[in-house]
Amino acid sequence: MPVNGWDAETAVIGLGAWGSAALWQLARRGADVIGVDRFAPGHAWGASHGGSRMFRITCLEHPDLVPLARRSAQLWRALEHDSGEELFVRSGGLLIGPPDGPITGGTLRAAEAHGIEVEILSADELGERYPLHAAVPRGHIGVREPGAGIVRPEASVRAAVALARSAGARVLTGSRVTDLVAVPGGVEVVTATGTLRVRRAIVTVGAWLSTLLPRLPLETVRMPICWFRPATGTGGDGGDDSAGSRDSAGGKDFGLDRFPVFMREAGGGQVLWGNGRENGHDVKLGLEYGGGGFRPMDPEDTDRSVGAEDWTELARLLAVCVPGLDPVPARVAVGLFSRTPDGQFVIGSPDGDPRLIVAGGCNAHGGKHALGIGEALADLATGGETRMPLDFAHADRFPA
Incomplete structure (x- = not known):
């Protein structure tokens, strides 16, 4: 039941590699969070599939990705420990x-x-x-x-979602989000079957991000x-x-x-x-x-x-x-x-609006950073700042 008119403090929309990690991080902190996805966890429709993804610390795409990769490696060990599954093979x-x-x-x-x-x-x-x-x-x-x-993307997604559920997160699958409407104090997440009212939305829908946020220059x-x-x-x-x-x-x-x-x-x-x-x-x-x-x-x-x-x-x-x-x-x-035009991620709140946090533009090299990015998104949702240097990926770096 909605509390004070809100269905949850935070909604994570899209439960691929990045979204499932954000859901897990928020739930393990005790946050009131709901995850929404049009598909089942570990699906093969986006980028988080294929059985394996390369993991390396020597990130040549941007110097500030190295700390993020190091943190992701630590979090993969934590996810393995908590889930009891082998997810990262050195x-x-x-x-x-x-x-x-x-x-x-x-x-x-x-x-x-x-x-x-x-x-x-x-x-x-x-x-x-x-x-x-x-x-x-x-x-x-x-x-x-x-x-x-290598990291195992499908297994990692399923493990993160399962752990989030066990920590209290609610998960809605088979729910396609068709619109996001900013309202005073929060966001309305419009789906084919109903509307969720949340204080903030984390949008991690991967290849579909441009359909929900067409202002971002994503292909x-x-x-x-x-x-x-x-x-x-x-x-x-x-x-x-x-x-x-x-x-x-x-x-x-x-x-x-x-x-x-x-x-x-x-x-x-x-x-x-x-x-x-x-x-x-x-x-x-x-x-x-x-x-x-x-x-x-x-x-x-x-x-x-x-x-x-x-x-x-x-x-x-x-x-x-x-x-x-x-x-x-x-x-x-x-x-x-x-x-993205510059080959870097998009992470942050467009126009500085804390009600909406976006993460996308993986440019086919975001899998190795998934757990670090999930933690960063949880940080943004709960405190407004990240512990990782992600200014280079801010959503407002592109001209309007």
Whole structure:
């Protein structure tokens, strides 16, 4: 029942990676909070899916992201402890490319500025230690970050929502929010089935943010994600029935230990990313900067069909960079993310109005920061300030 005309102090709208973390953080503080989502927790319609997301501390996208990543790592351990699930797998990570390139150069600058432990490998050393990466040019290097690894997005979302519920949060799923109306002292959250009145709303709807807040310069982008299996004759499927062959077919040759999470400059401005088999998933790979399947997309378009344009450019790179994989993917999926003009997040209250807190513009690299951002959103909702330096991501940085 509403109290003094309000259904809750805070509503978190959108329970993906960022929203579920905010809901968990608010509920564990004893806040009066309600979470709203049009889908079930851990769904595959936005950006928080795919079985794994890269985690690294050496954030090359902005220097102020390093403290946020460090805090997220701490909170993932807390989420694992509270949920009893393994959600963060440290495998080490590789950043490969020319020393002055955007990937390895940016990684080295972040490591030096923040005192992050890394190991520099020559092309020859990469070939010896990680032979599944082929044809690394002699002038390129590998930067290995021992603390990097993968986080499991769907499992993390479900764990955060479950813990929030157990701490007293209310959760409404199957509820599409169609409008947000500022009223004296709060916000009306309009859904297809009714209206919620709350003191403030945290809006973390990912690819749908521009539909609720069209003033923000956000673009929804379609991103293909592919999974590959070892090629026949490389220790993958189709070998004889010996114990060694069965081990390889089970994925050990391309397991996370031998093929850890990575980003690699592959020439022509393309960056290849991915990670080895783990937790029942095949080798996951994709492109960082476009490709045939990347294009703006209406988030309300439910057509997630895939075609050859979603993987042919990627397969061309694999033939050179990772020749041990079958060039035809075993599975292809489509994710959506929101993109900003400067490639940075949008976090804060537009026009300084504390009734509305937005968080979006993940630019396809927000998964690793999810728990730190959730904590920051809870801080904004309860005290108006964050413990992390997030001024670079403020919603009012764009001209009206």
